[in-house]
Amino acid sequence: MEHLIMVTGGSRSGKSEFAENLYSRDQSVCYIATGMVDRSDAEMTDRINKHQQRRSSQWSTEERYQDLAGFLNRSSDQYFLLDDATNMITNLFFDWVNHQIKDTDQSFDQFVEQMTSSQIDEVTSLIIQQWSHLLAVASRREKKLVIVTNEVGLGIVPATKLSRVLRDIYGSANKLIAHRSDQVWFVISGISQKIK
Secondary structure (H helix, E strand, O other): OOOEEEEEEOOOOOHHHHHHOOOOOOOOEEEEEOOOOOOOOHHHHHHHHHHHHHOOOOOEEEEOOOOHHHHHHHOOOOEEEEEOHHHHHHHHHHHHHHHHHOOOOOOHHHHHHOOOHHHHHHHHHHHHHHHHHHHHHHHHOOOEEEEEEEOOOOOOOOOOHHHHHHHHHHHHHHHHHHHHOOEEEEEEOOEEEEOO
16 A cells, blocks of 8 residues: 555646545545634635545544654554645644744744744654654554645745745655655646656
């Protein structure tokens, strides 16, 4: 069994739908939704509802982005679809920054603008460690994990420090996931291409 499959592509490329179709509708799949959404955001809620309606009713949904290695290790499920890696990384990064500024008078934006290279290395290392643990558990426990992620390296260099830091972390994580994956698919305008 191929334990790890990565599906990447740009926003609205069709990568999530392609990833979902890697499983049959009668398989029992745990869908891990890493985006934490404010339910008062009607547009985002509508997007989520459309995603949910597209999935099989036999699939379960787990909304989380923290300690995914522990969750996979404890779960009795065998098949997982994580959508998506970039949301997970963004949320972990925001958690780390918010922890750093707790009990200070610094705003989130002020802290990010003043982040040093060593702080960027620290948060990058912590996030990559989480990915390493998750990928190891998926392989060791013989679980099948499909990971959806955004390809963020094809555009221009972002204008803000926050966007540049996140882009670099996304790229580091994507390289790790791709290296460890049994298959890697790139989806462009709804057309999938196997690249590994």
